[in-house]
Amino acid sequence: MAIITTTKRTERFRRTTPPTCKYWLAGRCNRNPCGFSHSLPTSPSNVYYNANTTYKHSKKPDSSVEKMASSSAKKAINCAPKAFKKPENCALKAVECRPEAEAISVEKPSKCEQKAEAISSVEKPSKCEQKAVLIEKTADVEDVATVAKACVDKSRSICKYWMTDNCVDGDLCQNLHSWFYGDGFSTLAKLHEHKEAITGIALPAGSNKLISGSTDGTVRAWDCNTGRCVNMIHLNSQVTSLISEGPWIFAGVKNAVKAWNIQTGADVTLDGPKGQVLSLNVGNDILLAGAEDGVIYAWRCSFETPFKLVATLSGHSKPVVCLAIGCHRMLYSGSMDHSIKVWDLDTFQCTMTLNGHTNVVTSLICWDNYLLSGSSDCTVNVWVCTEEGTLEVTYTHTHQIAVLGLYGMTDAEAKPILFCSCKDNSVRMYELPTFLERGRLFTRQEVRSFQIGPGGLFFTGDGTGLLNVWKWLEE
Template sequence: MEIKEPRKVSVFNNVGGGGQYVRKQVCAYWLEGRCNRNPCRFMHRLSPAPQSKDHSGLVPSDNRKPKSTWRNANSCGSMNRTIHTNEGAKKCAQGRSIQDTHQRFSTTRVAATCDRNSQKGQVKMCQYWLSDNCVHGEKCKYLHSYFSGSGFSMLTMLDGHTKAVTGIALPSGSDKLYSGSKDGSVRVWDCHSGQCVGVVKLDTKVCCLISEGQWVFVGLQNAVKVWNLQRQTELHLNGPVGQVCSMVVSNDMLFAGVEGGCIFAWKFSSDQCSPELVGSLKGHDGDVVAVAVGASNRLYSGSKDNTVKVWDLQNMQCLQTLCGHSSDVTSVLCWDNFLLSGSLDNTIKVWAATDSGLLEVVYEHREESGILSLEGIHDAEAKPILLCSCKGNNMKLYELPSLAERGRIFAKRDIQSVQIASGGLFFSGDETGQVFVWKLDEARS
């Protein structure tokens, strides 16, 4: 089924700048945080009302255009839950000694709390500005912006979902962005215009959404819906009992964490008409809300039972249970030699392997509120950056391994979904249904 192309009106004048729309103009004083008119005859937002087309129950098409405003490069593969340093690809949880690990994270003891001096004060966003009701203008003591810091910028805001955004994906080489929501829909956004060009309505809420190559996977109640964008086919993977809470793809395998504690595994390839259910991993006592695949054929899973489990994917056996968090483990991420886990107990724990090969906590970073999501991205100088979404309507950008804060992103409600793409692009989706497109600054010539 073909989705009609929107008008060729670019969202931006350039990659890092704001756009100018056909019917309404953005208030220049509002952009500077100085507008004190209420109401104002100019627009106090960065995108016009969405113009979507309803394509209920149909496979979203992936029509291509020769150029794009923001998109994945054709040469870029799918993003997994592993980030590497510019020293080269290294194996997660293998190699360095514990003493070296302490030195890298600038700590002298295991489970050391974070250095308060590395945090840039209590930057707060004006809640009245969010609703266009702040009358203080430039005299307001709170921030009139969706972000603070340097080295990145907001490209656009995508409005359309009516409930929390739970998954965002930009398939490799595609000029369409996909977002899933608890409102029971998947929206398709055109990267040239920033407009919604398709809506797929589902019978139940979307809890997670990812992509791999030309595949898009949508986690639903008791099933995973699969779209092959190249073949324009739709599949329905049965097996899970309960809500599919998390997914990850690695080596032609799809792993789905389900409420209740089970992880299902499917094998798929471009030659198969449908992925094959090959087994399940059982051991968690709570919903599996985070999964990541590292080196040495290891799967890491985080659960509401407060633990992280390490699985050997060759024999589908649990190798170790990591007990260190005191609340839900909401995110797991492999970086260099290390495993990072985020929890609602307000901590990010860094795990590394001992001489025996078992993982233990080598560093602990404490936030003021619970961690919702962790993602890793590289800046233009190939330095790793940690994106840390927390309760309290904000996301922080940290440099690794110092965990020095580079900036903050704010939202109207908690940022539940964070996703990265090539070229310094990353995306955030909050509980109100808004999707934001961000970009790290390019290297200076």
Template sequence: MDMDGSKRIFQRLGPSTSNENGGFSGNKQQKVCIHWRQGRCNRGNQCNFLHQELPNRGTQQGGMNNGGFPGNSKRPHGISDDDSARSGLRRNTNFNNKWGRQQSHNNSSNNINGSSSRVVVKTDKVCKYWVQGSCTFGDQCRFLHSWSTGDSFSLLSQLEGHQKDVTGIALPTGSDKLYTGSKDETVRVWDCQSGQCAGSITLGAEVGCMLSEGPWVFVGLANLVKAWNIQTNTELSLSGPVGLVYSLVAGSDLLMAGTQDGTILAWKFNITTNNFEPAASLQGHTLAVVTMVVGANRLYSGSMDSTIRVWSLETLQCLQTLSDHSNVVMSVLCWDQFLLSCSLDKTIKVWAATDSGKLEVTYTHNEQHGLLTLCGMHDAEAKPVLLCSCNDSVENCIRVYDLPSFLERGKIYSKDHVRTIQIGPPGFFFTGDGTGLVRVWQWVAQQTPTTM
């Protein structure tokens, strides 16, 4: 929070007794200058309109509303790595756990209570003039001059080249190259050392998803899965899907694809033939399967039919159908003994196994907007963190939460929605947005105050 900048903004509120050479004139029209609101009025004290916000009706100048903020202010908008995700879900007999236990405390701590504080916080929105490189307010601007809030991560690099939504990011084992796929029908290959594009592959169809498993890179397309082995330069085409392949996952020596028609197809690699051979077709979902995760010898699949299905990887049979979401289940992930899921119904649900072995919701976290994707990882201090992308056309933000408390750590903003978040090498992660931009982020260790 820029306390100094906020105070300067607050000092502009209210009438002034100064003459026209020293400040506001008593003859100013009682109308707020639209150019000042946009941050570009160049008339300063000579402007005939107010350079201040008028107080809300029913609220005295300098008074407080119910939230503890000045009546004319806007209220600001509060896991595991791959190894722990694969550890799966264990039975949890104690549903009185600590999920979200500090959320209410966090919300209240962000409020400015008492009329004596009289501090206006910066608006929780990226300055569009700063984005264009033309904001003249600097630190005094009421809007953010940054693509993120919070001090535990920072933007390291931006990879520009895709023309449409980034739908997949893959970093194969033993490679110094990053692979990204897009709706612009290309896969781009980036050099991890220089950040430059090392090549582009035109596929002739939009990329629905991507997966890296060992030396393999898999790309989900319409009616097809492409497979590349970067060590042997092998290229394979796996047929069978009907419609676009929205999700890919590997587990128990199987490659599985969630398709547009609701079917989950499975292939097994045959060393003798050096090919992936069809192994099973899992039926049950009535609409497209858009997300999958493997844990505890189980496959969890989320669908546009608003359900999550639990499958045994031994028998490939459906063990349970979870129907607590009321809209598309966009993302699922495993953390410790829990399953986490997010949906366009504006909730993140935490599932745990009961004594009977069935999954039930043990905590629900509510958001103001639908959720697009979840990604769990550890920060620079090895603390579990959850990143969730919101379906918000205004902010286009990723919310960063501590687990299991759901205390907000910060936000990441983009020019368009983020559908892809991918864990990178230790200390790094990647995001891909609707403009085609891929960003590289780095976790930053918290500074510990030193005592003399």
């Protein structure tokens, strides 16, 4: 019988090799051919044959390879239609299997990779594929930093953890790590001596002192050059409003108004109000005080003779929160009863009542011929006088949070800027008359007071007792 000896064979894809002949190992095998291997066992490899192995039969080495190739081609062709039918699911699986697919050798690709390659040929990628691309991009640290920076640029709220020095995200935090954002202004100083909310800031005429009042029961005087507190007055009562007119300083407390003259040293107490004095204003030599009992008290003040109570303006059913004096000797008052009343200062009579808000009217300012009102109903109304002499709302700016105060001034370029203090511990800055947001200030608690200073300075006082000094930057 002819003996076929194999000298070279193609890969046969066999999982095991014939066992070694034990008689051959002992040198006593007399079989020819022998069904067992006459060689020592070797380590596994991709080629399962040995040059010294003899077999009874031999098959064409290319037959198994051709069958394997044809079966692989059929599977690839069958997978493609499935990928087109459900591209989203296949793409999602491809993303999930990606780490495993990278570990598999190139010679034997996985089904997930084959499906992913079939999907990549589609002209219009699915949503899942777009997400896969996004995942691949954000896997890089630099890309993550870029995406995070973009989120920070778009953010409009301050990081509450950064405010307490506890933020662990650092530059990757999606919220702001700054006390303000916007161009054209900066912060100069932070004065923190008050223990509670600052409710009034004043700059008396003829003095280099900044005066502040707080609900901690004190009035403090600050040196404008050094920023240090140089004097403090204990009133033993919460200061809920504070203004200055000429050399006089007025502070609203419970059941009274305290007055000081910084030039003569005079100290006066004006009795009459019932409850806390929540708002103060001076116009036409008349000191006006809005009290918790809903009444406005008016004192005639020539600043040379003693103050004299000349009128009490009754009309509001709840506390008077804010006062503003406009042209034509008119007084505007906002109350917790949701209304705005217009008073004639010559006759002390109410001429009209405005009902444009659905919640507490928290702030009023007069700007040229316009009246602006802010409310806890999250709106700012712009009122204009009609030909009939009435006031109508010409524009309403809506916020997502309650409005606490409105303040107006001009920037370094003489553009009118409206400051809008909100319940979310921020102050939004709008250019008028477009109401385009110019920037935003942030505090640990809401801003309760605002004051304009010389040379582009302005001051804000918040609920923590912090007094911030800001300045508009010249070009």
